[in-house]
Amino acid sequence: MKSLAELAAIRKRMLEQVNLRKDDNIDTRIVVGMATCGIAAGARPVMLEFVEELKRRGIENVTVAQTGCIGMCRLEPMVEVYVKDQEKVTYVHMSPDKVAKVVTEHIINGRPVEEYTIGYQG
Amino acid sequence: MMRELADNILDIAQNSISAGASLTTIQVLISHEKNLVTLVFEDDGCGMPPEFVRAVTEPFTTTRKTRRVGLGLPLLRMTADMTGGSFSIESEVGKGTRVCVSFGLDHIDRPPLGDVSGAWFTLVFMNPELDFLLIYEVDGRRFEFDTRVIRETVAPLSLNEPEIAAWIRECISQEISQLHGGTFQ
Numbered sequence: 091m092k093s094l095a096e097l098a099a100i101r102k103r104m105l106e107q108v109n110l111r112k113d114d115n116i117d118t119r120i121v122v123g124m125a126t127c128g129i130a131a132g133a134r135p136v137m138l139e140f141v142e143e144l145k146r147r148g149i150e151n152v153t154v155a156q157t158g159c160i161g162m163c164r165l166e167p168m169v170e171v172y173v174k175d176q177e178k179v180t181y182v183h184m185s186p187d188k189v190a191k192v193v194t195e196h197i198i199n200g201r202p203v204e205e206y207t208i209g210y211q212g
Numbered sequence: 213m214m215r216e217l218a219d220n221i222l223d224i225a226q227n228s229i230s231a232g233a234s235l236t237t238i239q240v241l242i243s244h245e246k247n248l249v250t251l252v253f254e255d256d257g258c259g260m261p262p263e264f265v266r267a268v269t270e271p272f273t274t275t276r277k278t279r280r281v282g283l284g285l286p287l288l289r290m291t292a293d294m295t296g297g298s299f300s301i302e303s304e305v306g307k308g309t310r311v312c313v314s315f316g317l318d319h320i321d322r323p324p325l326g327d328v329s330g331a332w333f334t335l336v337f338m339n340p341e342l343d344f345l346l347i348y349e350v351d352g353r354r355f356e357f358d359t360r361v362i363r364e365t366v367a368p369l370s371l372n373e374p375e376i377a378a379w380i381r382e383c384i385s386q387e388i389s390q391l392h393g394g395t396f397q
Contacts, residue, residue: 104376124226137334
């Protein structure tokens with residue numbers, strides 16, 4: 091069993107950090123459709139991969155959140171990326187292996203991955 | 213039809229969250245003696261009136277009346293029936309809802325359990341302000357994960373702070389795989 095003491099140590103270390111993650115530091119939101127349609131199409135591994143990839147790259151000003159049915163169930167798993175002051179980008183038919191590219195190209199370099207977007211595939 | 217029971221867990225738990233539950237208990241109970249996999253969901257959400265509870269596993273008569281229930285429960289019930297299991301739902305307005313569903317452990321049509329730890333982590337990570345009591349039992353050996361305990365330990369930090377989330381993910385996944393002494397489908 092992982093110990094709660096270990097968790098308490100993580101807490102202590104984080105509280106000592108000056109620049110704790112605050113909501114106003116967040117400039118990008120990744121929103122995964124997680125209604126019955128999204129889950130059945132495989133949204134869970136996609137969401138988990140986003141969390142992993144952001145952690146691997148040490149990106150902290152991005153949140154991963156979920157939403158309900160986006161309304162186009164045949165295009166699930168769908169992911170919406172909201173970058174501050176930019177138009178929303180909707181990715182369709184997402185899979186865990188597409189996640190790294192979206193994070194690298196879109197989140198880090200600011201260029202949406204055209205071929206995964208709804209305009210390209212829809 | 214969900215590919216894994218872990219997907220059903222995520223889906224059905226979403227009903228509790230939509231019902232405004234502050235504590236949701238999810239149990240995964242595996243018994244080789246009874247030859248059953250049982251999932252139990254209990255919440256302290258808004259509950260449902262009796263006539264709605266009766267209609268709730270009928271896919272197409274209820275979906276348009278509310279967003280709260282759609283195909284999730286009908287799909288779950290269908291899978292249970294297909295594998296020689298059982299399904300029950302009890303609910304009381306203002307008190308909460310309890311869903312209990314079981315599947316034949318060795319039945320050929322039973323979907324794999326899949327990534328239960330991933331599903332549980334997803335629930336905690338996506339709903340850091342809500343509490344979950346997660347119980348996993350294999351032939352009497354038991355693991356309990358209570359977000360109330362974790363919350364108390366890390367306060368005032370949120371459960372979805374990256375490092376805390378990583379600890380939670382590892383904790384759940386290690387404990388579950390230990391109960392199985394390796395892998396289990």
